[in-house]
């Protein structure tokens with residue numbers, strides 16, 4: 478199944494190459510990526526050559542090397558700084574997002590000369606509100622976390638996804654349906670990034686993406702899952 482995983486915004490820049498690869502496909506041979514721990518740690522690419530040299534959930538590239546993250550249901554976020562021509566890849570699951578990994582990535586790019594309005598971002602395939610049930614207790618925890626913009630986006634009723642290619646997640650508890658990509662976008666905007674600079678590729682890993690994409694689907698059906706690598710690099714001038 479061919480899903481459209483292109484970001485018109487990143488495509489429009491003209492100086493980046495990037496991909497939200499299908500689950501199970503190998504990353505570029507030179508890609509730097511961290512040993513991911515749902516942390517707010519963001520490092521330079523040189524610190525993760527070879528890959529997984531250190532723990533990090535965000536990685537910044539200042540040269541031609543690809544920087545990558547691997548995800549299942551978590552958000553892969555790719556960032557391009559149009560001013561310095563730097564790039565970043567961020568692994569933003571719920572935990573890492575609440576710990577501030579997106580804020581940290583923006584901050585670190587800005588320490589290197591970016592400004593929030595010079596950043597262009599794409600949020601890739603991730604679990605969407607149509608399939609992401611959380612307990613009520615989690616919702617209060619999220620709402621009370623420092624740095625979380627209000628109001629927090631969630632649905633009482635499970636949203637129907639007309640584009641689903643397999644059954645949506647079944648309710649497992651009297652929970653709520655959480656909008657993690659929505660939270661990420663709110664936080665990025667709270668960092669000063671214009672909404673028009675944020676693309677969201679609306680592919681739910683649970684019910685829309687290729688088989689083997691979803692950690693949660695696997696936990697419901699023991700069907701197995703594989704990581705999706707998402708990467709970005711400055712296009713080589715040579």
Ligand SMILES: [Zn+2]
Pocket residue numbers: 605606607608638641645646681682683684685
């Ligand atoms: Zn879904």
